[in-house]
Amino acid sequence: MGSKERKARNRLKMHKDILHAALNIVKEEGYRSLSLRRLANNIEFSATAVYLYFKNKEALLVDLARLGYQQLNISIDINCKGIIDPRSRLKAMLRTYLDFATHEKDLYLLMQEIGIELNELNPLFPEMLTFVNSINQAITKACGKENSNDTYLKRKCYISMAIVQGLASLNLIHKDLDARSQSQMLDDAIDSLIVSLD
Template identity: 35%
Template sequence: MGVAERKLRQREEVRTSILKASWDVVEKEGWQALSIRRIAEAIEYSIPVIYTHFENKEAILLEFTREGYLQLSQQMKAAKTLSDDSRRQLQDMAEAYWAFAFSHREHYQVMFGLGMPACDLVNRVEEIKLFSNVLLSVLEKAIAGSSQPGQDVFLKFHSYWSILHGLVSIKMMSPTEGHVSSSLVLQDAIGGFIRNFD
């Protein structure tokens, strides 16, 4: 192995160790505990080394956001294949979204820590576009087969995603079940949304 290849491999190893150390901090202490100093201490490198790989903490967070959206998109695509009926697909995808949020809490929190991503972020991050396109394709199909085919697909997109994100956020803030189970609330909310295509 040549010198250039060795340097490239070492650089990739340091980058990987930065991401792993970051994830370890997040899993143990939450996103608020993550800092460049903590990462540097964990991998036993100086702070400037971290900055040669990531411009700032936000760049590390963006890496985890991309990873989270990629995983979520894969799960949504898998759920979409469970049925050919667009209404059933919406229900299956809602359940997959819900399952992802609670089995990948840390990713979900960084993906939505400051609310829904702004449009300019969606246009810059390919993984967010991928996720959006999965939802839009099913919504377009549902609208085309509805009694009102002229409905605004982007309005339906934001409504659907808002339902999912809102329910997940409520559940994350108060994890104990109330007098109504969270899965029943999810089914009722998505069921009501789907009935609008009649």
């Protein structure tokens, strides 16, 4: 391996290490408490060194959101592996999404806020598109209608994501919601969605 490749690999590793240190701050204290200077202090770097890897705080937050969607996509792949029935798969995907939103609360909130901000300016980043496309594909297969148009399927895709986002918001506001109630609400909502696909 040449020195150029070694430098590129070291730079990529350092980027990843800084990103994971930032993720730890987000998980412990929320993403609003994150700053590049604070991150630099935590990893014992100069602030200038951190700026070599991230142009500004917004660039760091976007990369954190991308990492969050990568983790969510991996969780969906793991939890839905081997589920062949389209409707059962859709249910498992949405349950995984809610579990992620509940257990990774601060990262989930960051992903939502960054998604809103980016959507106003740019197309969605690849990891977010992968997530949306996987839900859309599950809806398409669960629908089973060859004559369903893209607008109909897209609408159902967004409704399914909105169900989970609404339940995640309820969980944030009403901390007295137990896991069983939340699970039952998700089942009821998904069952209603699935019935509407017929």
